[in-house]
Amino acid sequence: MSLVIHNLHARVVGGQEILRGLNLEIQKGRVHAIMGPNGSGKSTLSKVISGHPDYEVTAGEVLLDGVNILGLEPDARARAGLFLAFQYPVEIPGVSNANFIRAALQARLGEGEELDAVDYYGDLYKEMDKLEIPRAFTARSVNEGFSGGEKKRNEVLQMAMLKPSYAILDETDSGLDIDALKIVAAGVNAQRGPGIGMLVITHYQRLLDYITPDVVHVLVGGRIVHTAGPELAYELEAKGYDWIREELAESASA
Amino acid sequence: MSDSLLLEAAAIPGTLPEWFRNAQSQAAARFDSLPMPSRRDEFWRFSNLKALDPQDFTPARPVADEVAQELVAQSAGVAAAAGTFVFANDHLISRTNSSALAAQGVLWMPISEALENHAGLVEKYFMRSEPALGSSKHLALHLASVRAGTFLYVPKGVHIEAPLQTFHWLAGSGQAVFPHTLIVAEECSSVTVVDWFKSTGDARNMACGVNDLHVGPNAKVHYISVQDWSRQTVSLNSNVTEVAQGASALHLGLHLGGVFSRSESVSRLNGAGARCEMLAATVADHAQEFDQRTLQEHVSPDTYSDLLYKNALYDQSKTIVSGLIRVEPEAHRTDAYQKVRNLILSPDAEANSLPGLEILADQVKCSHGATTGEIDAEELFYMQARGISARDAYRLITYGFLNEVLERLPEATLRETLQSALRNRLQGH
Numbered sequence: 001m002s003l004v005i006h007n008l009h010a011r012v013v014g015g016q017e018i019l020r021g022l023n024l025e026i027q028k029g030r031v032h033a034i035m036g037p038n039g040s041g042k043s044t045l046s047k048v049i050s051g052h053p054d055y056e057v058t059a060g061e062v063l064l065d066g067v068n069i070l071g072l073e074p075d076a077r078a079r080a081g082l083f084l085a086f087q088y089p090v091e092i093p094g095v096s097n098a099n100f101i102r103a104a105l106q107a108r109l110g111e112g113e114e115l116d117a118v119d120y121y122g123d124l125y126k127e128m129d130k131l132e133i134p135r136a137f138t139a140r141s142v143n144e145g146f147s148g149g150e151k152k153r154n155e156v157l158q159m160a161m162l163k164p165s166y167a168i169l170d171e172t173d174s175g176l177d178i179d180a181l182k183i184v185a186a187g188v189n190a191q192r193g194p195g196i197g198m199l200v201i202t203h204y205q206r207l208l209d210y211i212t213p214d215v216v217h218v219l220v221g222g223r224i225v226h227t228a229g230p231e232l233a234y235e236l237e238a239k240g241y242d243w244i245r246e247e248l249a250e251s252a253s254a
Numbered sequence: 255m256s257d258s259l260l261l262e263a264a265a266i267p268g269t270l271p272e273w274f275r276n277a278q279s280q281a282a283a284r285f286d287s288l289p290m291p292s293r294r295d296e297f298w299r300f301s302n303l304k305a306l307d308p309q310d311f312t313p314a315r316p317v318a319d320e321v322a323q324e325l326v327a328q329s330a331g332v333a334a335a336a337g338t339f340v341f342a343n344d345h346l347i348s349r350t351n352s353s354a355l356a357a358q359g360v361l362w363m364p365i366s367e368a369l370e371n372h373a374g375l376v377e378k379y380f381m382r383s384e385p386a387l388g389s390s391k392h393l394a395l396h397l398a399s400v401r402a403g404t405f406l407y408v409p410k411g412v413h414i415e416a417p418l419q420t421f422h423w424l425a426g427s428g429q430a431v432f433p434h435t436l437i438v439a440e441e442c443s444s445v446t447v448v449d450w451f452k453s454t455g456d457a458r459n460m461a462c463g464v465n466d467l468h469v470g471p472n473a474k475v476h477y478i479s480v481q482d483w484s485r486q487t488v489s490l491n492s493n494v495t496e497v498a499q500g501a502s503a504l505h506l507g508l509h510l511g512g513v514f515s516r517s518e519s520v521s522r523l524n525g526a527g528a529r530c531e532m533l534a535a536t537v538a539d540h541a542q543e544f545d546q547r548t549l550q551e552h553v554s555p556d557t558y559s560d561l562l563y564k565n566a567l568y569d570q571s572k573t574i575v576s577g578l579i580r581v582e583p584e585a586h587r588t589d590a591y592q593k594v595r596n597l598i599l600s601p602d603a604e605a606n607s608l609p610g611l612e613i614l615a616d617q618v619k620c621s622h623g624a625t626t627g628e629i630d631a632e633e634l635f636y637m638q639a640r641g642i643s644a645r646d647a648y649r650l651i652t653y654g655f656l657n658e659v660l661e662r663l664p665e666a667t668l669r670e671t672l673q674s675a676l677r678n679r680l681q682g683h
């Protein structure tokens with residue numbers, strides 16, 4: 001059981017190629033981290049997997065538990081078990097957070113099935129408490145006027161409610177103060193387990209102190225160029241990305 | 255002119271005061287002599303005038319008893335209302351109101367009863383202002399034909415917590431109704447009133463209504479009208495809200511029904527520190543046309559008005575919002591805002607915005623703006639990324655767009671009732 005990304009090539013519709021033959025396999029029960037310089041294609045990878053219409057896949061496949069999801073609409077991919085915590089969560093005026101999450105859960109039920117409102121609010125409050133999100137946020141419009149950190153917590157809340165089988169967290173740590181980071185990391189760790197595979201995109205080894213990854217990948221120029229254990233994050237933190245770029249150049253010229 | 259309208263007008267129940275009978279016959283003559291509106295007239299630019307001819311309609315006949323019972327059963331409206339009146343085809347079919355109201359000196363009764371028992375009071379406020387937004391002919395028709403609706407008088411210092419509501423039902427076909435609402439709130443009083451305009455079936459009918467609010471010094475009035483006539487109904491509605499010194503008014507229209515729906519709304523800030531919010535949320539689909547004309551008239555200094563009109567347009571629907579802010583020479587330090595937002599959900603829909611400003615005073619803060627846009631692609635993707643289908647996402651985003659207007663209403667229970675009416679209206683899209 002895994003999310004397999006095989007030889008993925010993608011570009012902005014009608015524009016330049018951003019992902020150039022990317023290979024990655026995320027097994028259920030494991031946490032993978034991706035690090036990489038700005039503009040290397042990390043967010044693009046997360047959006048292509050989720051089906052964002054700005055991008056087109058020119059080659060390769062993405063298999064969710066063996067099923068190619070690239071032909072599916074973004075909502076069908078999500079219902080198949082995929083979740084993306086956005087680097088920049090979107091504001092939706094006039095739609096309350098509680099109604100939004102409820103609609104997302106309702107979308108997973110069959111025709112004629114109704115979500116039980118009492119159970120729903122019970123679950124929602126429980127998860128909000130874990131993430132120390134005040135109750136007032138149920139009635140507020142989705143992400144509207146939320147601080148950067150509140151938006152990120154709200155992403156983790158949605159993940160907790162939707163219980164995906166594969167989750168991509170795109171810089172969920174950025175914009176968080178130390179206390180919030182601990183809370184969010186605890187929230188993510190609580191969701192860790194054999195039923196979920198996670199891909200954590202981050203620039204900072206700091207996050208990985210709290211969410212210890214099983215594997216760390218480096219993404220440069222639209223490809224995974226290096227894979228190692230959690231110690232790689234420290235190496236990158238200490239040395240930056242240049243040494244990887246140099247190694248790449250050497251192996252290319254060799 | 256269809257004479258039958260006037261013949262029927264005499265059938266208003268009770269004994270009418272002389273001033274009213276005179277006003278009615280003068281209005282009838284005025285209706286006959288005034289020309290039909292023309293598109294050359296500034297107030298009728300872009301309007302579809304074909305829909306407007308009252309010749310096609312006769313005054314509504316009472317409904318059968320079984321129908322009346324059924325309609326009363328369907329007139330729940332907002333839970334815990336302080337009272338509910340139900341009219342069907344301009345005939346009163348049910349009234350319930352708490353006895354506490356009368357004990358506080360509140361008068362709340364059918365307009366016919368008020369004309370009979372409180373003629374002097376009604377005369378002081380009944381349709382006193384000159385039509386300002388173009389509907390002279392239809393206002394004359396209303397006055398000549400009115401026989402149903404409610405009169406509310408809230409004495410000085412009385413606060414009515416729960417909303418008062420009136421249902422106006424329209425049944426049958428080719429029928430015309432002339433619903434009237436007159437609210438007088440004396441100094442330091444407060445009240446919230448809801449009018450529901452609804453149809454049985456979807457035949458072609460006509461409604462020509464007036465709702466006028468008089469908000470006394472330091473009083474507070476919230477008035478909500480839910481226009482949910484059948485999709486074939488021609489609707490004209492005219493509102494004047496007079497706001498006195500230190501008083502505040504909130505006027506909210508939820509516009510859902512009708513084939514052609516014209517609404518005119520004037521807020522006159524007549525007293526230092528008067529405040530008014532003018533709000534409207536409109537769902538337009540198929541060939542529906544919503545023609546909305548507004549005037550924010552600042553007469554006194556330190557007054558405030560804030561208009562937010564939002565339209566969601568599907569199919570071949572059309573909306574017009576023509577709004578004027580007028581700041582009179584004495585009205586220094588006025589704050590006046592006007593925002594029109596159109597959400598276009600179909601390439602065939604047409605939204606027209608015609609803002610206007612006339613500023614004759616000093617130190618005035620005014621802004622007006624109209625925007626027209628489509629569903630935001632990132633909002634859509636965000637929703638889909640949570641598993642919500644594109645269709646549901648469209649509906650939810652549209653709901654949110656209009657709900658921002660409803661969110662301005664502080665009364666939670668009432669707001670939820672309107673939200674569910676909005677949700678129902680959007681089902682199927």
Ligand SMILES: Nc1ncnc2c1ncn2[C@@H]1O[C@H](COP(=O)(O)OP(=O)(O)OP(=O)(O)O)[C@@H](O)[C@H]1O
Pocket residue numbers: 012015018036037038039040041042043044045054087
């Ligand atoms: N929709 C788009 N239109 C045009 N260019 C795009 C688009 N999306 C991504 N790009 C470009 O593709 C490259 C990769 O962008 P991406 O957002 O995936 O980087 P990233 O690795 O997530 O960077 P960061 O660490 O700064 O978040 C960048 O050069 C970016 O400008």
Ligand SMILES: [Mg+2]
Pocket residue numbers: 042043044087170
């Ligand atoms: Mg990024």
